[in-house]
Amino acid sequence: MLDIKWIRDNPEALKHALMRRGQSADLAEATASEAIRLDDARRANIKSLQEAQERRNAASKEIGKAKATKDEARAAELMEEVARIKSFIQDGEAKERELDAALDAALSVIPNPPLDDVPDGPDESANVEHHRFGEPRQFNWAREHFELGEGLGMMDFERAAKLAGARFTVVKSHLARLERALGQFMINLHTIEHGYTEVIPPLMVRDEVMYGTGQLPKFAEDLFKTTDGRWLIPTAEVPLTNLVREEILEEKDLPLRFTALTPCFRSEAGSAGRDVRGMLRQHQFNKVELVSITAQEKSIDEHERMLACAEEVLKRLGLAYRVVTLCTGDMGFGSRKTYDIEVWLPGQKKFREISSCSVCGDFQGRRMNARYRPAGEPKGTRFVHTLNGSGVAVGRALIAVMETWQNEDGSVTVPDVLLPLMGGVARIEKL
The missing domain is CATH 3.30.930.10 (Bira Bifunctional Protein; Domain 2)
Structure with missing residues (x-):
């Protein structure tokens, strides 16, 4: 399996390697693009989960302060927000597993790039x-x-x-x-x-x-x-x-x-x-x-x-x-x-x-x-x-x-x- 970071940093090298192995230019382009697209989606999901977790932690602290000042309305409002965030995080974690699996599946069928001294040829x-x-x-x-x-x-x-x-x-x-x-x-x-x-x-x-x-x-x-x-x-x-x-x-x-x-x-x-x-x-x-x-x-x-x-x-x-x-x-x-x-x-x-x-x-x-x-x-x-x-x-x-x-x-x-x-x-x- 190839390193997705290497693919992101070297998309043209991957395309060239796949074409050396017999893939068409279009297919090589699509293979590299699909791996990067899935990684982009995975990264975006991770970022949204991190932001949600930060907000949940902040809201939990605010609940304590609201209760300390007897602001029950504010405390209830924050508790509802925390519940929504918890549901969002659960959905996001399920999505993360799906995106991880999809990226692994895409990477698992990409062949190893040949070394430079390997002769090119179809068969x-x-x-x-x-x-x-x-x-x-x-x-x-x-x-x-x-x-x-x-x-x-x-x-x-x-x-x-x-x-x-x-x-x-x-x-x-x-x-x-x-x-x-x-x-x-x-x-x-x-x-x-x-x-x-x-x-x-x-x-x-x-x-x-x-x-x-x-x-x-x-x-x-x-x-x-x-x-x-x-x-x-x-x-x-x-x-x-x-x-x-x-x-x-x-x-x-x-x-x-x-x-x-x-x-x-x-x-x-x-x-x-x-x-x-x-x-x-x-x-x-x-x-x-x-x-x-x-x-x-x-x-x-x-x-x-x-x-x-x-x-x-x-x-x-x-x-x-x-x-x-x-x-x-x-x-x-x-x-x-x-x-x-x-x-x-x-x-x-x-x-x-x-x-x-x-x-x-x-x-x-x-x-x-x-x-x-x-x-x-x-x-x-x-x-x-x-x-x-x-x-x-x-x-x-x-x-x-x-x-x-x-x-x-x-x-x-x-x-x-x-x-x-x-x-x-x-x-x-x-x-």
Whole structure:
């Protein structure tokens, strides 16, 4: 969420940011104007309430004086005035709550302004390649992961559909162990070598938690909701980032770095017809998430560090990939800048996203009311800066390992770094 004071002071900057994100000039103008209009109404109401409260206090004192001088008529007149003011204040306080809610609703759907160095563009076609690692494997007999998995007898999409419908997969035997090994390898790497604290968070959260990281209210259709009103997490970013909600931290304790391996749940409402085969785009999938809570001055450096931590996973698995900087039209609602890591899939003969690392500034901190005390400023606080990234998507890593390390006979060679977690299985062959 943006600071309404910043919007009031920088309306042209907001309009420019919204236009960079693809809004028309008229819509950008209307968005900024509506936020300022609601704030004007809120301020005017607050001023009238303050004036009414001052008059009520003054009138109450006058009542005492009138009674002291036995001026009962004046006392009665003043008591009627106080009663009217009390009713006015009650109505004004109700109006204040309505105006606060209306302003919050207007602010809650305004996206985060992109940083100056983010490339402009309408969609993924305008993303800019940052760098590459490794040589993409290419061979004439390359199969896609679902062909390999079904050929090995370890991926069952038909039975999964009987159990749960489309966009689910049953993975079993050595491929199931390989996916488990991938998740454990990533968590070990990030906790032991990269300094993240492992967390096992709730998989269901409340409305205000989804609001804090920006999933609500704008993206409700992308989420699953339980019968008791909780939400299944679409990513562990949601509970990990909200660990500091409504708290005041000390700058000396920052950055806080959290990681979690969790199932994630997404409705994929906007992806009809995309990646319908295989397990690239699922309603349920496992992912290792990275979250950092930092001070304002450190967030950009932390973004580069987080990217390097995610990249290290793919380097050790021997996977070729590229890093792209997302353009303004392709980056997420709460992000100020995003790097995507796209891993090479020989079966598809293309790069596909396996991680996104985003710096959000104080956008989420403001929504969560999470602050810190800057060193040397004991009386002042600032909103924390937050970052999140995949470190990485475990199911997509399984796909990439299968396609990269497949053999012509349909078997899959296990990367060396995973051998200690595979119980002696070095090559996955047909059951």
